[in-house]
Amino acid sequence: MDYRFRDEVFNAKKAAMGEMYNLAKEHLRDGDKLINFASGHPSTEVFQDKLIKRYLNLTMEVAEKDILQYGAHAGYLPLRQTFKKFVNEKGNVVKPEDDLIITYGSVEAIFLTALALVNKGDKVIVEVPSYVNAIKSFQIQGAEVIGVPMQDDGVDLEKLESAMRQGAKLFYTVPNFGNPSGITMSLSKRKEVYELGVRYQVLIVEDDPYGDLRYRNERIPHIKEFDTEGAVAYINSMSKLIAPAMRVGFLVANKEFIKRIIPIKAVSTNGVTSIIQFALWKMFEENDMYAQIQKICDVYSKKLFLMEKSMDKYFPEGVKHSSPDGGMYIWVTLPDGTDIGKLCKESAIQLHIPITPGNGFCVVEPESCTSLRFNFVKESLEDIDYGIQKIGKLMQHYI
Ligand code: PMP
DSSP, X not given: OOOOOOHHHHTOOOOOTTHHHHHHHHTOXXXXXXXXXXXXXXXXXXXXXXXXXXXXXXXXXXXXXXXGSOOOTTOOHHHHHHHHHHHHTTSOOSOTTEEEEEESHHHHHHHHHHHHHOOTTOEXXXXXXXXXXXXXXXXXXXXXXXXXXXXXXXXXXXXXXXXXXXXXXXXXXXXXXXXXXXXOOOHHHHHHHHHHHHHHTOEEEEEOSSTXXXXXXXXXXXXGGGOSSSOEEXXXXXXXXXXXXXXXXXXXXXXXXXXXXXXXXXXXXXXXXXXXXXXXXXXXXXXXXXXHHHHHHHHHHHHHHHHHHHHHHHSOTTOEEOOOSBSSEEEEEOOTTOOHHHHHHHIIIIXXXXXXXXXXXXXXXXXXXOEEEEEOSSSOHHHHHHHHHHHHHHHHTTO
């Protein structure tokens, strides 16, 4: 059958993220242990399975039969209100002129935004490196994606402005502990990014799935908190705070924007599962969710501090690593000319330690990317130290 796919679908590059993990698994023999630093997943040990089970059971016990009916396209109203309260506890994110829609994770919020705004050939700006599924979301809609490099305190403003001047429609950013870089955008840059967005009429899409997972230094206000012009769409997710399987996220934006998103949500998925929304609403009403999140931070912060210490101890001179204030990833950069493709393959096949090469996070895959992404939350403290030591030894052959 000749399916005659749309050009964007036909040309879409295949996901390379799981490649090293698959390679490591293929070469695993009896008694070998796989230490997975390549993963994009949170650690199952922080999932509050008993709490989730309690509220799922309770939902079926207490909810009216209506819970089995189609729900509102924008989401279950009490949960929408609960999420507004939840984000506004720490900052003034949702303003009177804004609204909030519940989505299937933050990926759907990104996808809906792309679907609503991007005509074929429109320019969309992302940070480099950036979240792969966001890049793909824009590409599938036919956008011309422009990558702007990151600096230690966030996006390069000069290059961002010059990309905006070319008439871009939106700028996608992850200001808190980005995936994969771990970088946090400084307060002054957040203000300038907002002002540039207003000046050039470029919507700022602020994706914040990691913002509450902070392990050191003070919280920095979201870009959305400066928004008086409806120039920012703010996205958050329950995936890293409760569990990815909930598939619940949300989008906050000016009412006029949300009004246009709701009909798209209606035709794409007809709203998010009512059962899960009801369970989440009850859970948020009856528990201190920020106290639950603090428990995750306690576990993850220990792992971050240990992985950094092990990297300092075992990685050869010339290898640099980021020091994220939160999130799940450390970005490691080796000296120019290092063949990291070969290094990652050897690490997966011989050490059974998959790590993710950095080129996949770039809009245009650079010929010579020497960076790697390490997930620091997934493995035990013992395996983190052991695994980093092994990789450190392997790196010596490459430098
Ligand atoms: N945005 C970023 C920056 C992410 O890293 C991820 C997941 N790893 C997502 C969005 C998607 O998360 P979800 O759809 O599960 O909310």
